[in-house]
Amino acid sequence: MAEAHWYVVHTYSGYENKVKANIDKTIENRHLEDQILEVRVPMQDVVEMKNGANKTVSKKMFPGYVLINMVMNDDTWYVVRNTRGVTGFVGPGSKPVPLTDAEMKPLGIKTANVEVDFEEGDMVTVIGGVWKDTVGVISSMNHNKQIVTINVELFGRETPVEISFADVKKTN
Numbered sequence: 001m002a003e004a005h006w007y008v009v010h011t012y013s014g015y016e017n018k019v020k021a022n023i024d025k026t027i028e029n030r031h032l033e034d035q036i037l038e039v040r041v042p043m044q045d046v047v048e049m050k051n052g053a054n055k056t057v058s059k060k061m062f063p064g065y066v067l068i069n070m071v072m073n074d075d076t077w078y079v080v081r082n083t084r085g086v087t088g089f090v091g092p093g094s095k096p097v098p099l100t101d102a103e104m105k106p107l108g109i110k111t112a113n114v115e116v117d118f119e120e121g122d123m124v125t126v127i128g129g130v131w132k133d134t135v136g137v138i139s140s141m142n143h144n145k146q147i148v149t150i151n152v153e154l155f156g157r158e159t160p161v162e163i164s165f166a167d168v169k170k171t172n
Contacts (some may be wrong), residue, residue: 005098007080009066009091015085016041019066022083035076038069038145042107061107072096103123116141118170124150128130128167135171136161 011019020039027036042061048052066086070076077096080086089096118124120141126134136150139160146165151158 003073004035004069006066006104007070007072007096008062009068009080009096010087010090010157011064011066011085013064016060016064016066019083020087022085023066023068023080026079026083030079032076032079033142034071035073036068036070036079040067040069049148067099067107072098083113116165118148118168123171124148124168125171126150126163126167127169131163131167133163136160154155 009019020041021088023036023039024054027033027039033059034149043058044061045056049055058082070080077089081088082167089158091097120138122138124136124138126132129150134150136152138148138150140149142149147162148165148168149160149162150163150168153159
């Protein structure tokens with residue numbers, strides 16, 4: 001199988017999140033999870049002065065652009081290119097050019113895989129993020145996206161939650 005690379009897609013201004021949602025939905029409907037691995041709208045926290053007070057807000061790093069980690073082939077190119085709101089891939093003519101590791105580094109997107117010592121069915125503890133100190137059982141793992149899905153109790157019900165490999169440790 002071909003290797004996945006990060007590509008930049010140009011969108012209509014203000015449509016970045018809508019394009020991301022549409023591509024995510026298409027991936028799910030067409031079962032392309034193993035070909036289109038991740039869709040991102042890079043955000044950064046910016047401090048703004050409003051009414052005399054500093055307020056931290058998230059802003060798009062690249063308005064009008066979406067990053068996609070995918071295996072480039074005719075099917076994936078067609079799916080992304082024909083998504084509503086997408087004007088095309090960034091690259092000369094109609095040929096998409098993948099980003100280099102040097103270009104990815106300032107974006108904070110790591111390409112290295114995290115080695116894990118847990119598997120489906122194992123009890124884990126969340127060590128970071130919103131669900132910190134939550135304990136749950138792994139119901140599924142996605143090694144491409146580096147996430148686990150665990151079931152946590154929320155309002156008295158079992159609820160599946162996706163968490164990064166880096167934010168989980170095996171409970172002894």
